[in-house]
Amino acid sequence: MGIFWFVKTGGNHRLVSLAHDVDKVALIGGFKTVEEGHVDTWPKVIAADRNLARYGYEYFPRGRVNWREEDNAFLLLADAHIFDLNLHAVIIARWHLGHNVRLLKDPHYKTNRLPTVFRKGNA
Numbered sequence: 037m038g039i040f041w042f043v044k045t046g047g048n049h050r051l052v053s054l055a056h057d058v059d060k061v062a063l064i065g066g067f068k069t070v071e072e073g074h075v076d077t078w079p080k081v082i083a084a085d086r087n088l089a090r091y092g093y094e095y096f097p098r099g100r101v102n103w104r105e106e107d108n109a110f111l112l113l114a115d116a117h118i119f120d121l122n123l124h125a126v127i128i129a130r131w132h133l134g135h136n137v138r139l140l141k142d143p144h145y146k147t148n149r150l151p152t153v154f155r156k157g158n159a
Contacts, residue, residue, distance in 0.1 A: 037061060037101040037110065037131070038070045039077060042123050043088065044096065051126055052081055052096075058103055068103040097123070099142070101131060109136045116141045 038055035054070070054077050061068040078093035099114025110133045118124050119141055128137055 037068065037103055039072060039074055039098070039100045040127060041074075041081070041093075041096045041098045042118060042121075042126075049097075049121065049123055051130065052085075054080075055131060061103075063105060066105040068105075069100070074098055074100075097121075099124075099127070101127065101133065104138075107136070109138050110134075111138050111140055113140045113142050 037058050038053055040051060040053035040055075042049040043052050044050075054072055056070050058068060061070060074093045081093075082089045097115040097117040099112065099118055102111045102113070103109070104111055112124055112127060112133070114124060114127075119139065124139060127133070
């Protein structure tokens with residue numbers, strides 16, 4: 037479980053992630069989630085690959101995997117673009133999440149978009 041991005045390089049997407057073994061993450065309020073966030077981890081990603089320095093942490097499709105005690109399920113929360121490209125299958129396979137995975141498209145993730153520019157008279 038952890039956080040991840042899919043960085044587009046040429047015609048492919050490369051997985052960039054920070055993951056922890058589920059057994060080593062503390063259970064809090066019925067959930068397990070990693071402490072690290074995308075904002076805090078992005079500088080480490082840039083340090084490992086300087087080619088990404090010109091991009092913000094929101095540029096590439098991203099997501100996270102948590103675990104829920106109630107139904108012993110992994111929750112894969114990600115940018116809708118990841119599901120559209122079927123990249124969530126990469127996370128499920130590489131992180132050995134098994135069959136008990138709930139897929140949750142996050143409408144709040146804004147990936148690969150330029151900031152909105154407000155013109156006079158627009159709100």
